[in-house]
Amino acid sequence: MDLLLYWIGLTAVAVNALTGVLDAGRKRMDLVGVIMVGSATALGGGTVRDVLLDRTVFWISDPTYLVVALATTAAVFFAVRGLRLPPRLFLIPDAIGLALFTIVGTQIALEWQAPWLAASLLGVITGVVGGVLRDVLCNEVPLVFVRGELYASAAWAGALAFIGLQALGMSAVAAAWTGMAAIVAARLLAMAFRITLPTYSERE
Amino acid sequence: MDLLLYWIGLTAVAVNALTGVLDAGRKRMDLVGVIMVGSATALGGGTVRDVLLDRTVFWISDPTYLVVALATTAAVFFAVRGLRLPPRLFLIPDAIGLALFTIVGTQIALEWQAPWLAASLLGVITGVVGGVLRDVLCNEVPLVFVRGELYASAAWAGALAFIGLQALGMSAVAAAWTGMAAIVAARLLAMAFRITLPTYSERE
Amino acid sequence: MDLLLYWIGLTAVAVNALTGVLDAGRKRMDLVGVIMVGSATALGGGTVRDVLLDRTVFWISDPTYLVVALATTAAVFFAVRGLRLPPRLFLIPDAIGLALFTIVGTQIALEWQAPWLAASLLGVITGVVGGVLRDVLCNEVPLVFVRGELYASAAWAGALAFIGLQALGMSAVAAAWTGMAAIVAARLLAMAFRITLPTYSERE
Numbered sequence: 203m204d205l206l207l208y209w210i211g212l213t214a215v216a217v218n219a220l221t222g223v224l225d226a227g228r229k230r231m232d233l234v235g236v237i238m239v240g241s242a243t244a245l246g247g248g249t250v251r252d253v254l255l256d257r258t259v260f261w262i263s264d265p266t267y268l269v270v271a272l273a274t275t276a277a278v279f280f281a282v283r284g285l286r287l288p289p290r291l292f293l294i295p296d297a298i299g300l301a302l303f304t305i306v307g308t309q310i311a312l313e314w315q316a317p318w319l320a321a322s323l324l325g326v327i328t329g330v331v332g333g334v335l336r337d338v339l340c341n342e343v344p345l346v347f348v349r350g351e352l353y354a355s356a357a358w359a360g361a362l363a364f365i366g367l368q369a370l371g372m373s374a375v376a377a378a379w380t381g382m383a384a385i386v387a388a389r390l391l392a393m394a395f396r397i398t399l400p401t402y403s404e405r406e
Numbered sequence: 407m408d409l410l411l412y413w414i415g416l417t418a419v420a421v422n423a424l425t426g427v428l429d430a431g432r433k434r435m436d437l438v439g440v441i442m443v444g445s446a447t448a449l450g451g452g453t454v455r456d457v458l459l460d461r462t463v464f465w466i467s468d469p470t471y472l473v474v475a476l477a478t479t480a481a482v483f484f485a486v487r488g489l490r491l492p493p494r495l496f497l498i499p500d501a502i503g504l505a506l507f508t509i510v511g512t513q514i515a516l517e518w519q520a521p522w523l524a525a526s527l528l529g530v531i532t533g534v535v536g537g538v539l540r541d542v543l544c545n546e547v548p549l550v551f552v553r554g555e556l557y558a559s560a561a562w563a564g565a566l567a568f569i570g571l572q573a574l575g576m577s578a579v580a581a582a583w584t585g586m587a588a589i590v591a592a593r594l595l596a597m598a599f600r601i602t603l604p605t606y607s608e609r610e
Numbered sequence: 611m612d613l614l615l616y617w618i619g620l621t622a623v624a625v626n627a628l629t630g631v632l633d634a635g636r637k638r639m640d641l642v643g644v645i646m647v648g649s650a651t652a653l654g655g656g657t658v659r660d661v662l663l664d665r666t667v668f669w670i671s672d673p674t675y676l677v678v679a680l681a682t683t684a685a686v687f688f689a690v691r692g693l694r695l696p697p698r699l700f701l702i703p704d705a706i707g708l709a710l711f712t713i714v715g716t717q718i719a720l721e722w723q724a725p726w727l728a729a730s731l732l733g734v735i736t737g738v739v740g741g742v743l744r745d746v747l748c749n750e751v752p753l754v755f756v757r758g759e760l761y762a763s764a765a766w767a768g769a770l771a772f773i774g775l776q777a778l779g780m781s782a783v784a785a786a787w788t789g790m791a792a793i794v795a796a797r798l799l800a801m802a803f804r805i806t807l808p809t810y811s812e813r814e
Contacts, residue, residue: 232807234763241731249662254453254463259662262732265725317469323445324466355438399436458657458667521673527649528670559642603640 203374207306210378211248211260214302215267217295219244219274222336224282224292229340233279240275241268243336247328251307254324255314293393296333301385304329304357305364305378318365325361329385330354352392355399360385407578411510414582415452415464418506419471421499423448423478426540428486428496433544437483443543444479445472451535455511455528459518497597500537505589508533508561509568509582522569529565533589534558556596559603564589611782615714618786619656619668622710623675625703627652627682630744632690632700637748641687648683649676651744655736659715662732663722701801704741709793712737712765713772713786726773733769737793738762760800763807768793 222243226236245261245268252259261267307328311321330353364381368374391397426447430440449465449472456463465471511532515525534557568585572578595601630651634644653669653676660667669675715736719729738761772789776782799805 232763234760234766234807238762253457253661254466256460256462256664258664262662262724262728265727268727268731316466319469319472320466323472352438354442355436358438399438457661458670460664460666520670523673523676524670527676556642558646559640562642603642 218299244271247331297389322361356388422503447540448475501593505586526565560592626707652679655739705797730769764796
């Protein structure tokens with residue numbers, strides 16, 4: 203499980219760095235601006251999780267994460283620079299990054315003795331904060347808010363499924379894959395069919 | 407004092423969750439968006455205080471706070487959904503939440519050996535950050551800035567009164583009630599009579 | 611070196627508080643709003659650095675920093691209140707504050723056993739976060755983003771020079787002065803000649 207978590211974590215960092223570059227590129231930032239947005243997207247969620255858990259921040263204790271974030275950002279910058287990409291393209295890696303980070307974050311919080319309800323929310327925070335930083339730094343409304351597209355709710359459901367399936371006796375590895383698949387599926391289905399949750403109908 | 411602090415803390419969490427829902431409701435968010443804004447409003451100030459003091463974050467060490475925040479948010483969501491509430495209604499619970507959190511935050515910082523000046527500012531941070539998060543997430547100018555309505559200044563004066571009255575020999579419990587009453591009174595009077603502080607008159 | 615660092619840190623706090631007041635003043639904030647923006651600008655970068663390094667926050671462990679930030683803010687408020695200052699005046703102290711904080715932050719991260727790559731980024735964070743907070747609180751696009759004016763890149767180059775020159779055998783004090791001079795020079799030259807980095811040319 204620990205090795206799996208490590209590789210999932212590195213993949214999540216690379217995938218989120220990719221989404222950061224694709225989003226920052228739409229704003230005509232320069233190279234260093236793009237590197238900062240990419241790195242903040244890749245490392246932001248895990249950083250907040252580690253600070254809340256009072257754990258050594260993961261990219262300070264293991265510089266591999268930092269190298270992966272910087273290298274992915276620079277590589278994507280030069281690879282896609284000048285291309286016209288469809289603006290919604292980055293939603294698919296975004297869904298994958300959300301799923302990977304949510305499950306890694308939940309698992310780390312459980313290992314760090316957080317109670318299950320807090321652990322599920324720390325998973326959601328790990329999954330969501332990078333994208334919120336990306337959207338705020340790019341001056342867009344965070345994907346996680348306002349739109350009824352099951353963003354935080356998909357992450358939360360996946361984190362609770364991951365915890366619940368383990369409590370029911372499923373192995374941690376199988377529960378992790380199930381939780382991640384559920385999050386990606388929920389996000390993609392919600393985007394495809396515009397599934398929404400009940401909204402608060404008060405008007406201004 | 408500790409028991410009083412605990413109950414004041416729980417009440418402050420519930421009151422701030424309520425203001426978060428009332429504000430988020432005006433933005434047509436869905437259920438999970440409202441829960442996130444309500445929880446961030448309820449738990450944000452204390453979380454920043456605990457991180458700065460290097461204390462275990464209160465809602466991770468005691469899940470009761472988390473349950474109260476989530477339950478209040480969901481209950482208020484379903485209770486007031488569809489009602490047309492006057493937009494300024496939430497200013498009264500907001501003033502109460504500000505007062506409760508400021509005094510709790512100051513007292514915890516003092517117990518954690520912060521010097522008195524830092525403790526008073528940690529109290530202001532505890533009181534103010536939840537509302538700032540709420541306003542930023544709802545894409546409004548934070549109440550605490552720009553308007554000359556004694557927001558942070560009321561909180562700071564209350565925190566300093568709480569510390570000063572104890573130094574003059576008043577019991578902690580009496581000083582806490584006095585500080586909280588001063589904050590609520592200052593906010594409500596400032597709103598009623600539009601009391602302002604000197605402003606910096608440079609023009610653009 | 612430690613004494614030098616201490617004085618550089620205090621100077622950086624005062625200089626950043628000054629830029630915060632000059633910027634907040636343009637927004638017609640009241641006295642307490644200005645004090646909050648000035649203090650956040652002065653103390654924000656070092657606070658984030660200390661939280662990430664799991665170090666006691668510097669203005670809680672040594673209240674001198676807090677007193678300097680508050681006193682500078684209040685003094686500048688009353689000194690320049692009502693004057694019409696050229697809007698770009700604050701860019702010079704801003705460059706100096708960036709240089710001082712970046713080198714102090716890098717050195718503290720190295721002393722705290724961060725690997726060199728993470729330490730250079732913690733230096734950039736220390737230098738940049740105060741100004742980002744100032745710009746966000748004053749509702750402006752952060753100087754560090756979008757404009758091709760070598761802001762974070764100047765800080766990063768200075769931090770890497772500071773680390774590299776020490777690795778090549780230069781004394782810490784000489785490397786610190788060289789790094790700081792490089793950051794100020796790069797910022798001022800970039801502003802004077804509008805030097806830019808390659809940008810990502812995709813259009814919306």
